[in-house]
Amino acid sequence: MNLPISKYTLAILFTGLLGLSSCQKDFLDRKPMNLISEADLWNDPDLIKMSLNEFYSFMNTGFATTYIPASYSDDLQVIGVEEGKISTFLTGDFTSTNFPLKNLWKDSYAQIRKINYFMERALKAPVLSDVQRKEFVAQARFFRAYVYYQVFSNFKDAPVLLHAQPVEEAQDKPAKVSHKEGIAFIIEELDKAAADLPATYPNDELGRVTSPAAEAFKSRILLWAASPLNNTSNDLSAWQKAAAAAKKVMDGAAFSLQPDYNDPFLKKNVLVKPEVILEFRYNGLKGERQHGFDKNNSPAGYGGRGVNGPTQELVNEYEMKNGKMTTEAGSGYDPANPYAGRDIRFEKSILFNTAPFKGRPVETFTKGKDMPTTNASPTGYYTRKFIAEDFDYNKDPNTTSSTNWIILRYAEILLNYAEAQNEAVGPDATVYQAINDIRKRVKMPELAADLTQEQMRAKIRHERRIELAFEDQNRYNDLRRWKEAATALNKSVNGVTITKATNGSFTYAPKVSGSRVFTDKNYWMPIPLVELGVNPNLNPQNPGW
Template identity: 30%
Template sequence: MKSIINIVFCGALLLIASSCDQKITEFLDKAPGVDVTESTVFSSRVQLETFITSTYRIGIHSIFTYNDANLIPTTRTTTINAGITDEAESEVTFFHTQQWNAATITANDGLVGQEDYRYYIRWTVIRNCNIILERINDVPGLDEAYKNQVMGEVKFIRALNYFEMLKRYGGVPIVDKRLGVTDDVNVKRSTVEDVVNFITKDCDEAVSLLPAAYTPNFRGRATKTVAQMLKARTLLFAASPLFNTASPYLSLGQNNKLICYGNQDNNRWQLAADAAKASLDLATAGGFALITDKGVDKNYKFAWEQNDNTEIVLAEKAYGSRGRTQFPWYGIQPVSIANAWGGVSVIHNFVRKYEKKDGTPQTWNLNGGGSDLLKKYSELDPRFAQTVGYVGSFWNRDWPALETFQGGRNADGCWGGAWMKKLIPDQLSTASGAVPNSIVFRLAEAYLNYAEALNEAQGPVPAAYDAVNAIRQRSGMPKLPTGLTKEQFRERVRNERDIELAFEDHRLWDIRRWMIAQNEGVMTGAMYGIKIYKIANSTEFRYEPYVIENRTFLPQMYLHPFLNNEVFKGYLVQNPGW
């Protein structure tokens, strides 16, 4: 990707939408360039590459927010979504997370309150993809292999943007061609089933057209494996209770199929399992593999910290090194460490999900606490220490030992008693910036997708066990116990997703597709932190659990609302409850 990224910064940038007030139709009927005409774009391979690069830049969604006024609307989210879930609490109250936790988001809030700051940009991306598919044969001198690659890339990017809308809204308008001035641009919502089929068709075609791998300098471009992983992810959502049901979470009357299938079919889980297995099979040929050679105390951290490692199937490549006072770091670091906007405090609801190293549950006294905090931490799954910045742990060269105890330098705003360390590399400090490892697809997800879908389709068969155990064992955790029921295995694989994919923007969407948001302690009810106290003449710490806040989740929040300024135009049916 480095080669084509250079083109986009050295050459003329094509249109990137920046207004949060523009409507869909303004993107669907807008010319593809301002300073560069469409004829220029399709006049040579170099010009086409520039257009493709700009489409990647606005069309790939990583786990980070960059606060880039050239890329996203002026009103925007500036932190990750972990603080909406039982993973974390945002240090400050002005992030979008607080509106979700208080259930005060509305269809009039604009993009920041609704989390989806890329909504309008996706329509620009989709239009770019449609234009490329229409005009690719007009570019002189292209060989068939390159044309196939480009068509595969844009079909993947188009499918990814539709998936991002599917998981937020359910059925959305399908636009599979460039719309001109004589076309009806008020395209109505398609059903969930039609959108899922559209995405998976694009993915199938992308898999058939894309290469298995690229040379290292082109990491960041779509491959067969990532297109197949997107198909598997889409089918996993399609098979999950939110969509795979005859009765949606709230009735939309005759329009129920805009928010669910309208029937329940267990075969959808088998389709998801088959797609996930195919992505694992393709990964080998593409050179993708789990990190297993760094040691059980380092494998996991290497996978999320080291750019372009073999486990990263796709990462966003729009940015180079970023200083600690630049986004995305500025929106996820504690104020006490970087004088940033605010950190992500890991809450005790999440910490309690970690098993001990022997695979048994850790015991926590929620009523009175205890005087053995560090001992309890030391007994946890090795991924805990590679994910969470806890009292006394290393943060970076500036902060070799965190002080999250009461009165400590890092305690203010640390509602949970610990900080999220995952995503923030050790290299980042006052002396050194760091290139964000902006993960979009990581191979570990494919294993867990396969295990979940296979269990739902067939029960806890050996292949489902093997997939989960591959993830556990590379981090030194024992295999799951045999003899689990389907329901027991379901809970174990869900917990494994919580731990392995923590803070990678999976939890919010898993909670909603499983329809567990209203369970106590998930997105509803008591969110716990711990207050930590020094013990005189001891290296240990006393912990005291307390309730940070009681959160509220309303049923309509299982899907996002469309903005009312779009709904009032008459062509979009609003999701129920909004």
């Protein structure tokens, strides 16, 4: 899919919605320009640099919609009035004309065309120095790899276009390359980008993609390629490559875990060894970069809408502070006080009955302040993660949230390494250290020292679900790459009904809050039928469609 570019003008979009890593001064916080003549653009190095800013808006943000991507999985259930927006995800009832992310193919190739056009012009622009040319093209190359990963991770096989095909040549019908070939191309692109990108930027340019960020993103992609969905023969060399990529990031020491679990989401402008690697950035300014997550997800009694309700399945995954699951002997779990003594990531991620929030306890019991008769949380829980508790969204309806959407952070790199290394060689000391480093931050005990490879695999998958809860599309894509989605997402999701007695005590009863359907064909999206009509070389369609 290629879109024409005007011979006379090129839009410079200062949407500036994101940056990579934390920074002191957002390089995108500059007054917008509408249209610049193409001749002026390619004769001014500063304008060429600024034209790169549009590519940062190609990154994903879960704050663009009222629901967040975790609602596709078994971790969240959206309220009834919002459920229709993701119904095809929940029912698995995809068709080649109506399916989740149905515009992703068209939009991605439009973005790829813009990036290709920029790269072609930048490589030839005489006004650029060799240093500028190398850096600008490397940034564009990173985003080309990022967009292509969205294509190949959703559609499996797809064309790779390396030139901005002019509109008059649109009769060319590119053929698909295999998923394996596509991923190899993306890795090659990231290697080239990492080689030419700087490790850091001056303060007024911090936020642009760096060499360590490209290496870190490669870690995610190699883990995807090594996983059961794509590595059907369990080729151990694929796991070794994934482990090596994550280890390179760890050894590079460009990133580190921040002191508090909430720091990556609520603290901006951390310049020294930040945990955040990739993020979609917001400044909270009216008409610019802001979102409504806080109001959309706070409980009803606080003036919120409570769109995304954490499920009981996720709540059950949080260990007790002694490291035992609630069902294990000696855990200390009290069914009459089910939320006490849990992993602190629980109270930092989920709002539950009696949780302190904005000056009073949350009331999710029947007829409580936060369980209205209409549009109450379907699960009895509300999302807390990402919410800045001191932000008053009721004070001014024109002021909305400015927290950044985290795409990739260092904790994931540690988890990537632990998973890949465990699959490659088993639970050696480095696997334990990676997981235990994450657990130590939240004062959770270290893992038992005698785990088998299979037991460690289960622990790592558990830790990913807890540590990365609600972030990016991690849970949904983890279930896909593990080939576990057809099991985990083919059943109901549950919540809790809480009743308050006259003496102030509570009773808790399980309830069904929603349903999921996922079959084997849902592991890959169908290629849009309209695209098959335009380009028959995109056949065959993905299996089941």
